Amino acid sequence: MNQRNSNDRVSHPASRRAFVLSATTLALGLLAGCSLGSSVSFNGTDITGADFGRDFRLKDPTGQERTLADFKDKVVLVFFGFTQCPDVCPTALARAAEVKTLLGPDGDRLQVLFVSVDPERDTPEVLNAYTAAFDPTFLALYGDQERLAETAKEFKVIYQKVPTGDSYTIDHTAVTYAFDTKGKLRLKLSHSQSAIEYAADVRKLLHAA
Amino acid sequence: MNHFIRTVAAAAMLAAVAGSAHAQAQANVSVKDAWVRATVAQQKATGAFMQLQAAKDSKFVSASSPLTPTVEVHEMAMQGDVMRMRQVQSVDLPAGKTVELKPGGYHIMMMNLKAQVKEGDTVPFTLVFEGKDGKREQVEIQAPVKALNNAAKPAHAGH
Numbered sequence: 198m199n200q201r202n203s204n205d206r207v208s209h210p211a212s213r214r215a216f217v218l219s220a221t222t223l224a225l226g227l228l229a230g231c232s233l234g235s236s237v238s239f240n241g242t243d244i245t246g247a248d249f250g251r252d253f254r255l256k257d258p259t260g261q262e263r264t265l266a267d268f269k270d271k272v273v274l275v276f277f278g279f280t281q282c283p284d285v286c287p288t289a290l291a292r293a294a295e296v297k298t299l300l301g302p303d304g305d306r307l308q309v310l311f312v313s314v315d316p317e318r319d320t321p322e323v324l325n326a327y328t329a330a331f332d333p334t335f336l337a338l339y340g341d342q343e344r345l346a347e348t349a350k351e352f353k354v355i356y357q358k359v360p361t362g363d364s365y366t367i368d369h370t371a372v373t374y375a376f377d378t379k380g381k382l383r384l385k386l387s388h389s390q391s392a393i394e395y396a397a398d399v400r401k402l403l404h405a406a
Numbered sequence: 407m408n409h410f411i412r413t414v415a416a417a418a419m420l421a422a423v424a425g426s427a428h429a430q431a432q433a434n435v436s437v438k439d440a441w442v443r444a445t446v447a448q449q450k451a452t453g454a455f456m457q458l459q460a461a462k463d464s465k466f467v468s469a470s471s472p473l474t475p476t477v478e479v480h481e482m483a484m485q486g487d488v489m490r491m492r493q494v495q496s497v498d499l500p501a502g503k504t505v506e507l508k509p510g511g512y513h514i515m516m517m518n519l520k521a522q523v524k525e526g527d528t529v530p531f532t533l534v535f536e537g538k539d540g541k542r543e544q545v546e547i548q549a550p551v552k553a554l555n556n557a558a559k560p561a562h563a564g565h
Contacts, residue, residue: 280446280449281449281450281451281452281517282451282489282491283443283451283452283453283480283509283513283515284453284482284489284491284509284510284513285482285489285509285510287443287509287554287555287556288509288510288557290555291555291556291557292557294555295557318450320448322447322448323446323447323448323449326446326447326448326449327446327449327554330444330446330553330554330555331554331555355488359490359491359492361478361480361492361493361515361517362476362478362493362517363476363518364450364451364476364517364518366480366491366515368488368489368490368491369488369489370487370488370489371484371487371488371489372487385487387487388484388487388489389484
């Protein structure tokens with residue numbers, strides 16, 4: 198396997214040159230980015246201009262209907278999950294709380310949204326207590342099954358009930374979406390990335406003009 | 407009086423701790439750093455995490471707790487961007503190797519909880535292990551409850 202790879206490289210000097218060239222271009226681009234603010238690189242996947250995740254219309258635990266416009270001038274992190282999830286959801290929200298701390302004073306310009314994929318069990322009371330346990334400014338959002346299905350589709354999020362014992366758990370997409378201060382979807386961050394990586398991206402979104 | 411009760415209680419606790427430590431010293435499997443994630447009111451499920459180490463090749467086959475009849479061993483796995491969680495029949499414990507039940511991997515899933523699990527509480531568990539000879543062993547543990555927002559810091563090897 199290794200040998201074949203090295204043969205490939207030897208037999209394609211042109212592509213190697215191209216790689217070196219593009220790496221150099223990238224490095225120059227990064228340097229230019231520092232002075233001009235024109236090209237920014239992120240830890241998350243840059244999905245600027247995506248034709249999905251444009252907006253939502255969901256309720257907060259007080260029953261008020263919310264859309265992205267309500268969080269204008271803030272960077273918004275959106276995660277889909279459910280409160281009976283013992284692992285990925287509390288980890289994601291604990292990380293989001295750490296991101297807010299890492300941002301220092303900029304943390305006030307971060308809004309974390311937790312969209313429930315389990316409206317059957319996630320009552321407004323549970324949702325409110327749950328997000329508050331991580332940070333009092335974090336907001337849970339929910340809709341009925343139909344609205345949830347529409348929202349998940351718009352955000353390319355998968356969720357699926359899985360029966361276990363006499364109960365059920367839910368498999369779901371565990372990415373975090375980041376919106377810029379103008380309400381445009383910019384990044385998809387992975388569950389394996391750290392709070393430091395998230396915070397660096399949020400800071401860039403906050404400070405990009 | 408109050409002081410006396412506290413002293414007696416402390417002595418009883420010490421005895422209990424010493425007792426369980428003794429039991430574990432003889433046992434094939436040792437359990438370390440067990441904890442349960444706290445819940446908020448009306449939240450019906452949570453997870454327990456710990457480190458297991460067996461002297462001889464064994465399997466972790468089940469767990470039970472007086473808190474709820476629904477206790478399962480689950481494995482969480484990321485398939486691309488999608489988190490999937492499944493009950494597993496057992497977790498292999500190769501001799502001498504520390505196997506972690508931690509966020510991002512295995513956990514003990516507690517469902518249908520009747521009451522809130524609060525930070526500072528202690529949750530008793532009976533863990534069942536099976537050796538290669540099919541012989542089963544039970545280990546009783548007391549797992550402290552940690553805050554819901556306890557960050558899942560990667561556990562240090564050998565810690």
